[in-house]
Amino acid sequence: MDQRGQREHLALRTPPTPVGVDLLATAMQHAGTAMALLRRSGHLYSIDWVNDEFVAMTGYPQRAVVGRAPRDFFRENWSESAMLDLADSVSSGTKVDVTLPFARPDGGSLWLRLTVSRLPEDDAEGVERWVAVFTDKTDDVARDVSQLESIATERHARNGLAMLSQVSDILADAEHPAVLADVAALLVRSVARWAGFALVDDGLRLVHGISTGAVTRPPGTPPRSSETEPDEVAQLLTGSREGSVALDLRRTYPDASVSAHLQEQVLAENPELAIDPSRVAVLAIPGARRILGLLVVAPSDGQTLRDLDDDAPLLNVVVRRVGMAIENVRLYAREHQLADSLQRAMLPEQADIPGLDLWTYYSPNSGHAQVGGDWYDILQIRAGVAGVVIGDVVGHDVEAAAAMGQLRSVVRSYAFELTEPAIVLDRVDRLVRGMRIPRAASLVYATMTCVEDTWTFEYSRAGHLPPLLLRDGVVTQLGDAGGSLIGFGERPRSAGQVDLRPGDVVVLYTDGLIERRDRSLRAGLGALVAVAESITAPDAAGVGEELLATLAEEPEDDVAVVILRVPDAPGGVMRPGSSPRRRRWVLPSEAASIGRARHSVLRTCDAWDLGNVANAELVVSELVANAVLHGWGHVALRLFDTGDGLRIEVEDANPAPPVITEGHANGVGGYGVQIIERLADWGWRPSGEGKIVWAKLRT
Structure with a gap:
């Protein structure tokens, strides 16, 4: 071993020279880390010493800190119970880290992380000595707060969305x-x-x-x-x-x-x-x-x-x-109100034809549509002569509805002037060609003429499906008098004619009743004939209900149907069988509809062989009168045979419920609901467009 190696060996074996207290104090003073000495005596805590780094960090001079309790500087989040837990941990020899806001002399604050340890020896009086090291965490806390605020803002925005x-x-x-x-x-x-x-x-x-x-x-x-x-x-x-x-x-x-x-x-x-x-x-x-x-x-x-x-x-x-x-x-x-007004203007205000049992039906294909291209009209031309027309304008838009309205007006004008179906269609052809109506249209115009209690049905067709004649369970297609669509007739129109007997039924309809995507129109017509041959209803409304129940549950186009029935001769024999025990009518909102509703109830009670007819007539009269007086839009009348009596339903477009009044002290009327209450159990419910008032007659 050389001389240098001997010296290093001796240095390793030589114990270090003890460091004096003054040197340690100087080292703590210049450690570059904020430090303090604390004392604990029971539940009292005070600061004994701080170094220059602490003064620079907090802004307090030593004289403003030494001798004071820590709580004076941590007052924002000070908790006696939490401090007691911290002190017990330090006293047991555990090093404790905690971050708290420290109050600065200028009113601001900084977030300091305290690392507190207990010195190993107590003084003679049993006072514990602690050393605390402070680290400035203000920037870290600010960054955390910013992140939390950003998260809160994002969460708020997400909740708002x-x-x-x-x-x-x-x-x-x-x-x-x-x-x-x-x-x-x-x-x-x-x-x-x-x-x-x-x-x-x-x-x-x-x-x-x-x-x-x-x-x-x-x-x-x-x-x-x-x-x-x-x-x-x-x-x-x-x-x-x-x-x-x-x-x-x-x-x-x-x-x-x-x-x-x-x-x-x-x-x-x-x-x-x-x-x-x-x-x-x-x-x-x-x-x-x-x-x-x-x-x-x-x-x-x-x-x-x-x-x-x-x-x-x-x-x-x-x-x-x-x-x-x-x-x-x-x-x-x-728009709905406008469409409803258009519908009321274009659909017929049906006339009663004395001596005939008459039933009509119209339904647009789309629930939102108020009027389509299909139409019908019933005219009382003069005593003993009635005009009937049913037609179909191509399309389901406003233009189609406008064309339908024009045709309706033209046919009405010529029907009252000329009467004969073939001549009427000839004149309509000429006028329509001049009017340049943009939509093609088909129709059937017919007259019902009564001479000495015998009805004659005369008709002419313009590209429309043939009417049906139901007689004694046999169906005949009235296919004569055919011709081209309206406006395309180049040759004079022809007419067909048939004399009707009591019990005969004539059915006029548009293609929406029979047309389906999965079958041809000819097949649909065959299905209509088959259904018509099985009909057993003894009244026009019953015939219509049987047709609709079988053929028009889910129509793919507008549907219009007109049923004309010649009443049975006195003492006639009713065909055996059963038909749907329900009836429906759509009536214009006018006073004449009250009488039509009464006639409909009378015919239905007779067809169903129901008693209590007078009460039924009175109740339906009051219900329809209320709908005409206080509702708006067309009035829908429905009758049901419940098995233990007649149920009447009247629908209008006014959603306001019916009101029971005490009548008019100085006038007539105001007692309608009271009359209904005495004769029937009744109530009301909202409908898609307005309300339905119902009454179940007491037996």
């Missing part, structure tokens, strides 16, 4: 009577304590659904005096103010103001809002041209209107979507 998706799902069924109540309930689950929609429907009022009625000006007008405080809610309704306004439910507003009216509506709906939160937010529901109503939102428990500002974008989208739904519903209602 989910809620808007649910709002859209609810508004997809905008005609539901509680659609707005459902949207309000969704807002309550998401952002509000209470929410409600007030629409401008015959005055500003809170509603659960979207009305299709006329929109009128809301009650109350904005104060115009310069000395009066402007009505902010009224400004929302007029569109002169945007955003949201606060409505104070405890304040007294002027009686004529919109704010007072809305305040009354809200408190009537939820009186507790006057106590808490007392102030609600009001947002306008915009339409394309005007404000349609208001959304009222009460903040959730423990929140104020300012807290709703974060949800303002969400609420604005909600009111815009609700506004679009309202306008769509009302636009559809206007």
Whole structure:
């Protein structure tokens, strides 16, 4: 071993020189890490010493820290019980890490991580000595907070999108009577304590659904005096103010103001809002041209209107979507009303033909369509002569309906002037060629003439399917007098004729009754003939019901049917068999329909051999009269044999329920429902377009 190696060997075997206290203190002072010495005596804690790095980090001089309790600097999150748990852990020799906000002398704070350990020896008085090392974690905490806020913002946005998706799902069924109540309930689950929609429907009022009625000006007008405080809610309704306004439910507003009216509506709906939160937010529901109503939102428990500002974008989208739904519903209602008016104008106001049992039926293929290209008409030309026409215009659109209306008018005009079917169609051909009607059309025009109690059926066809004659279980196709479509007749039209006997039935129909995609028109006609041969019904309505029940359960086109039946001779024999025990009629909303309904009930009770006819006639008269007087649209009459009596149903397009009154003190009428109550069990139910009032006669 050389000399250098001997020296290194001796150095390794030589114990280090002990470090003095002063040197250790100097080392701690310049360690580059904030440090402090703490003491614990029972439940009392104090700071004995801090180094310069601690002073630089916290901003406190040593004299402002030494001798004070740690709780003075950690007051924001100080917890005696938590400090006791921490102290017990340190006293047991466990090193403890904890991050707390530390109060700076300038009022700010920093987040410090404390690593606290107990020194191994206590002093003579049993006081514990602790050493604490501080690390500044303010930037880390700020970054964590930013991430949490970002996550919260993202979650809030995601929840908002989910809620808007649910709002859209609810508004997809905008005609539901509680659609707005459902949207309000969704807002309550998401952002509000209470929410409600007030629409401008015959005055500003809170509603659960979207009305299709006329929109009128809301009650109350904005104060115009310069000395009066402007009505902010009224400004929302007029569109002169945007955003949201606060409505104070405890304040007294002027009686004529919109704010007072809305305040009354809200408190009537939820009186507790006057106590808490007392102030609600009001947002306008915009339409394309005007404000349609208001959304009222009460903040959730423990929140104020300012807290709703974060949800303002969400609420604005909600009111815009609700506004679009309202306008769509009302636009559809206007179109529906227009279509209904078109239907009432074009479909016939059927005349009763004395001496004939008559039944008609019309149904458009599409549920939303109010009128299609199929049509029929029944005319009382003069005493003993009736005109009957049934036709089909190609198409199912407005143009087809317009062409149908033109043809109907032309045929009516010539029918009253000329009567004879072949001549009528000749004249119609000439006029239609000049009118340049853009749609092809087929039709059958016929007359029913009675001479000395014998009816003659004379007809002419323009490209239309042949009428059927039902006689004693045998069906004959009246295929004579055929010709080209209307407007294409180059040669004079011909006519066919047949004398009718008591009990004979003539069926006129459009191709929608028999046409199907899976069979030819000839096969469909064969099916119609087969069904007609098996009919046993003793009345025109029964014949029609049997045809519809077998052939028109799921039609693929518009269907129109006219049944003409010559009543049986007195003492005639009814064919054995059974027919559907139900009947239906569609009647125009006019006073003459009341008499027609009575005649229909009389014929039905006779066909079904039912008693109690007088009561049935009185009940149906009152039901149809109420529908004509108080409803709108066509009146549908339905009769059912329930096995223990007659059930009568009358449908109209007015959804308002029937009302029992005490009658008119100084006039006639007003007792209809009371009469029905004495003779039948009755009730009502909503229908797709309006309501159905039913009555079950007591036996």
